[in-house]
Amino acid sequence: MVAMSHFYTKPATHNGYFLGTRNLLVKIMGERRDVPLPQRGWDPIVILVKSQHPGNLGAVCRAMMNYGFTKLRLIEPQxxxxxxxxxxxxxxxxxxxDEAGIFSTWEEAVADCNLVIGTSGKREHGPKTVFRHxxxxxxxxxxxxxxxxxxAIVFGEEGMGLSTxxxxxxxxxxxxxxxxxxPIANLSHAVNTTLYEIHRHHILVQGSSLGVADHLQLDRTISPEIRKLLRQAIREFGYSLTGDDKRKETYSTLLTRVIMRGMPLDIEAHRLLGAFVEATTAMQKQAGDADWQKKRRKRLNVTDESSINIPFQIYEEE
Incomplete structure (x- = not known):
């Protein structure tokens, strides 16, 4: 079932002609009720003490849902x-x-919690630091x-924070x-930042799971085969430049270091391969190299960017 916006929008028309139903059914951006919540093995309970502003409270709920957290408890909401x-x-x-738990005392709110983490922007200096590590x-x-x-992760009331x-x-x-x-952040911003770090850690450590976006690339390592091909393509490009061998080697090394420092994915490296092959061929042709076509045929076959599983001919680096 398509999610409906609670805002009414008129059908789109132009010069009196109806353009379609694209504005009749408005799918809510980002709302995917068919997607399960992330399976983390642990989920923090967000506790707000004496919340003053309903707007902040609503923003906290939105931040929680953004990262797939649903457990909210309120102590004496104001x-x-x-x-x-x-x-x-x-x-x-x-x-x-709707499902937030309402408690009249701190003790009731944390009675079933194994660990209670308090938050504060008041970072003390001097002897008090022993109590506020x-x-x-x-x-x-x-x-x-x-x-x-x-x-439980506990956040104090706006403007005050948690008391001593x-x-x-x-x-x-x-x-x-x-x-x-x-140093003092808005309540909803503080909650958002905290939950973002927890969700990020889950993605990095546990990898893809239910409720985690399937477009996230978790593996930042380049395959050995693609790495070897990319280094070769960069070297061939560098040696197609003008100047002596020392200059060419310097540019080849510099390009390799800069690109590898960016930790390219396999598909990104594959597309760079195609670009270097084209650039190297063009420079050899421009320089009047009579064998540029022959060298191109012997060079890496990287024209199909839709796949990285292409039979490459691998040459040993000198």
């Missing part, structure tokens, strides 16, 4: 969580609002799979590595 502002800011993550979001992302169970007594109740503390000149 705003109407069912109001239109909260719902509108949540967009299509309203289900998180902060983790970064990526540290939390790494310890989650090791700990398992129910891990509340921070004392936490097992660990986390902060965002913000600029010291303005």
């Amino acid at each position: 705003c109407d969580i069912t109001c239109d502002e909260a719902r509108n800011r949540a967009k299509h993550a309203g289900s998180i609002l 902060f983790l970064n979001p990526w540290d939390v992302a790494e310890l989650g799979p090791e700990n398992g169970g129910k891990i 007594p509340e921070l004392t109740k936490c097992d660990l503390l986390m902060t965002l590595p913000t600029w010291e000149g303005y």
Whole structure:
């Protein structure tokens, strides 16, 4: 079933003629209810203490849904969580609002949690640092799979943050590595940044799974065969340039280092192969090399960019 926008749009017309139904059914951008949630093995419970602004609350829900998190608990919310502002800011993550747990005390909210992580932008200096040793979001992302169970990440109320007594109740503390000149982030931004790091860690460590975008390239290594071919193509290109052998070798090495530092994927390297073959052939022809056609035929066959599984002739590097 096609998801419908809650906004009404008129059919598109031009000079009185109906152009079609493209505006009658508006598929919500990014909403794919048929996609399962990511299978991480652990999911943090986001806890908000005394939320003041329904807009922020809705934005938190949206950030959670963006990365496939759904567990939200509220301690003494100070705003109407069912109001239109909260719902509108949540967009299509309203289900998180509907299912959020409401608690009157801190103790009730974390009673079933194995680990409680408090957040704060107030990074103390001097002797107080012994009581406020902060983790970064990526540290939390790494310890989650090791700990398992129910891990709560607690965010304080807007403008105040968690109080010292509340921070004392936490097992660990986390902060965002913000600029010291303005370290306090907006509540929804802080939640978004934290959950992004956790989701990113899941992708990098566990790889593709249910709910993770299938277009994400997880393997950043180039295959040995493609690497060898690319280095050869770069070297042939470099030696087609003008100048002495030392200059040509310098350019070949420089190009190789710059390209490999970018960690190209196999398909990217394959397309670079085609470009280097074309450029090398053109320069040899321009230079009046009588054997340019013969050399091209002997060179790598990289004209089909739609596949990287092409029979290449591999020449040994000198």
